[in-house]
Amino acid sequence: MMSTGTVPAADPTADTGVLLSANGLxxxxxxxxxLDGADFAIRPGEIVAxxxxxxxxxxxxxxxxxxxxxxxxxxxxxxxxxxxxxxxAERSALRRSDFGFVFQFGQLVPELTCLENxxxxxxxxxxxxxxxxxxxxxxxxxxxxxDVRHHRPGQVSGGQGQRVAVARALAGMPRVVFAxxxxxxxxxxxxxxxxxxxxxxxxxxxxxxxxxxxxSRVAAYSDREIVVRDGRARDMSAMxxxx
Amino acid sequence: xxxxxxxLGLLETGPRHGYDLKRTFDAKFGQDRPLHYGQVxxxxxxxxxxxxxxxxxxxxxxxxxxxxxxxxxxxxxxxQQWLATPEKPEPYLQSTLYTKLVxxxxxxxxxxxxxxxxxxxxLRLMRELTRRKTEGDLADQLICDHALFHLxxxxxxxxxxxxxLDKLAQEVRA
Ligand SMILES: Nc1ncnc2c1ncn2[C@@H]1O[C@H](COP(=O)(O)OP(=O)(O)OP(=O)(O)O)[C@@H](O)[C@H]1O
Ligand SMILES: [Mg+2]
Numbered sequence: 001m002m003s004t005g006t007v008p009a010a011d012p013t014a015d016t017g018v019l020l021s022a023n024g025l026x027x028x029x030x031x032x033x034x035l036d037g038a039d040f041a042i043r044p045g046e047i048v049a050x051x052x053x054x055x056x057x058x059x060x061x062x063x064x065x066x067x068x069x070x071x072x073x074x075x076x077x078x079x080x081x082x083x084x085x086x087x088x089a090e091r092s093a094l095r096r097s098d099f100g101f102v103f104q105f106g107q108l109v110p111e112l113t114c115l116e117n118x119x120x121x122x123x124x125x126x127x128x129x130x131x132x133x134x135x136x137x138x139x140x141x142x143x144x145x146x147d148v149r150h151h152r153p154g155q156v157s158g159g160q161g162q163r164v165a166v167a168r169a170l171a172g173m174p175r176v177v178f179a180x181x182x183x184x185x186x187x188x189x190x191x192x193x194x195x196x197x198x199x200x201x202x203x204x205x206x207x208x209x210x211x212x213x214x215x216s217r218v219a220a221y222s223d224r225e226i227v228v229r230d231g232r233a234r235d236m237s238a239m240x241x242x243x
Numbered sequence: 244x245x246x247x248x249x250x251l252g253l254l255e256t257g258p259r260h261g262y263d264l265k266r267t268f269d270a271k272f273g274q275d276r277p278l279h280y281g282q283v284x285x286x287x288x289x290x291x292x293x294x295x296x297x298x299x300x301x302x303x304x305x306x307x308x309x310x311x312x313x314x315x316x317x318x319x320x321x322x323q324q325w326l327a328t329p330e331k332p333e334p335y336l337q338s339t340l341y342t343k344l345v346x347x348x349x350x351x352x353x354x355x356x357x358x359x360x361x362x363x364x365x366l367r368l369m370r371e372l373t374r375r376k377t378e379g380d381l382a383d384q385l386i387c388d389h390a391l392f393h394l395x396x397x398x399x400x401x402x403x404x405x406x407x408l409d410k411l412a413q414e415v416r417a
Contacts, residue, residue: 053406196377216398217391220369227359229405236363 024074034060036231049219052228100169102179108153115149121172139167258313
């Protein structure tokens with residue numbers, strides 16, 4: 001399922017069942033403190049919502065967790081490894097083999113068909129074309145968009161494109177799915193359907209999901225939430241029922 | 244909700260015994276709060292007195308559940324009127340949440356913490372309803388969605404209040 005990259009194998013549950021953890025994360029852009037403290041741990045199969053006002057640092061947090069942006073301070077540990085201790089090549093190999101990504105506007109490659117788009121992570125991880133497309137086709141079917149598999153992204157609706165993007169994120173059987181406003185471009189009915197399909201698939205494959213959203217009805221598909229305010233991320237799971 | 248109108252409306256689909264009325268009501272509208280038998284019988288005797296239902300037959304045995312009720316023409320008119328009258332939208336101006344927040348600020352307590360705890364509690368319930376919705380049929384989905392949209396509105400208010408907390412604290416203490 002993983003370790004197709006050059007990353008040394010490690011026991012993913014070495015840290016008492018923790019898959020991904022943040023420790024004292026800080027990130028400043030120029031003089032803007034985008035992230036000012038994040039400490040939490042995510043287990044396999046957990047769906048964690050990241051909420052908070054616009055500009056509070058949610059995307060920055062997600063980018064740090066996924067190893068896309070290096071934090072100024074603090075550590076991100078994934079499967080027992082510290083991301084900053086890896087080389088750039090190792091980090092991108094890890095992202096390809098273990099992580100899946102869904103962004104607000106899908107970010108599909110316009111020149112490729114929906115099927116080729118969904119198969120892309122598998123192809124990049126070295127799976128042969130036929131096998132990669134067969135697997136991708138199953139995910140397109142699961143996301144209820146197999147009828148547009150030969151269309152290009154420009155020829156499908158926003159909602160269909162978003163489902164293709166979710167299929168693409170899941171096709172590589174990632175251990176962690178990072179989703180930044182995955183339903184931002186959809187109406188509430190379609191958005192919820194995508195969330196339902198995404199969380200169902202994640203629970204089945206025991207993938208963890210980090211879900212940035214400002215919509216509470218979307219966050220309600222998660223197991224718990226982290227709220228970011230002025231760059232400070234707080235785990236809210238202990239809050240409910242505290243009164 | 245007007246339980247008597249709901250029961251009356253069910254009777255318009257055909258005569259029923261008291262226990263049958265309760266069962267049908269619970270299945271269709273009861274959700275978390277099934278009716279007590281007592282509620283059904285007190286409602287039925289009131290509707291009887293007002294001429295909106297009549298007793299069509301009584302099975303042998305004891306107790307009011309043996310009565311079979313039928314709706315009268317006056318009852319049908321009453322259902323028609325109820326359905327045709329829009330519900331008064333509830334503006335929730337006397338929100339408990341708002342009162343609690345202002346009192347917390349007035350007494351020098353932590354308003355942000357109060358909002359956080361409430362927010363988490365709202366999301367907890369929203370998760371539960373979402374789970375019920377994904378496992379349920381269309382009726383469950385619509386019922387849960389109605390609750391979810393209201394909770395969402397509350398949550399948005401909680402966010403708005405959190406964003407303006409400092410200013411609110413100044414105003415209520417002035
Ligand atoms: N690449 C960048 N260069 C400079 N500043 C940045 C960069 N990325 C983010 N920021 C700043 O960091 C802060 C946090 O931004 P971030 O994108 O993490 O917020 P967000 O919570 O995702 O907001 P939104 O809900 O609007 O997407 C903002 O003030 C933003 O302007
Ligand atoms: Mg963002």
